[in-house]
Amino acid sequence: MTEVTGMRIGRAERGDxxxxxxxxxxxxxxxxxxxxxxxxxxxxxxxxxVEREFEGGVFLKALDEEGSIVGxxxxxxxxxxLHIGKIIVRPDLQGRGRASYTYLTRPTTCAAEMSRGA
Numbered sequence: 001m002t003e004v005t006g007m008r009i010g011r012a013e014r015g016d017x018x019x020x021x022x023x024x025x026x027x028x029x030x031x032x033x034x035x036x037x038x039x040x041x042x043x044x045x046x047x048x049x050v051e052r053e054f055e056g057g058v059f060l061k062a063l064d065e066e067g068s069i070v071g072x073x074x075x076x077x078x079x080x081x082l083h084i085g086k087i088i089v090r091p092d093l094q095g096r097g098r099a100s101y102t103y104l105t106r107p108t109t110c111a112a113e114m115s116r117g118a
Contacts, residue, residue, distance in 0.1 A: 012059035012072060014051070020061065020072045020088070021050050027088040042086065057085065 012020060028042040053059075053074060062071035070093055075084040 006065065007070065008063045009060055010063070012054075012061040012069075014054065016059070016061055016069060017050050017054060018047060019069050020059065021045065021047055023069060023072065023090060024050075024086070024088050026091055027094070030091065030094075042088075053085070062089075 024042055024045065028040060032038045032040050032043055057074055057076040059072060059074045061069050062073075064070045070090045071088060073084060073087045075082060075086075077083070
């Protein structure tokens with residue numbers, strides 16, 4: 001795990017997927033309201049869908065000081081390029097720039113975590 005801005009960033013494990021999916025459902029509620037559509041793909045994704053994504057890609061999780069998952073990013077690494085699929089942040093932490101800082105301005109941190117064990 002890597003420590004960044006008070007969060008620990010590391011690879012998610014299969015056992016984290018249900019918690020990540022629940023967080024995804026919470027995180028995308030605002031997007032659904034903005035779109036006027038409660039059935040946007042992140043809100044209709046099933047655990048089986050997430051498990052398939054997990055098998056074909058890399059999932060990171062962000063843990064707060066208490067060890068709770070407060071964010072996640074998923075993607076895949078291909079030919080030295082990191083392709084980000086979804087970034088999710090717990091709703092009460094959204095809009096503070098933590099995800100942007102953590103995942104986007106620290107690509108070496110994310111790339112290192114994504115390449116571990118790949």
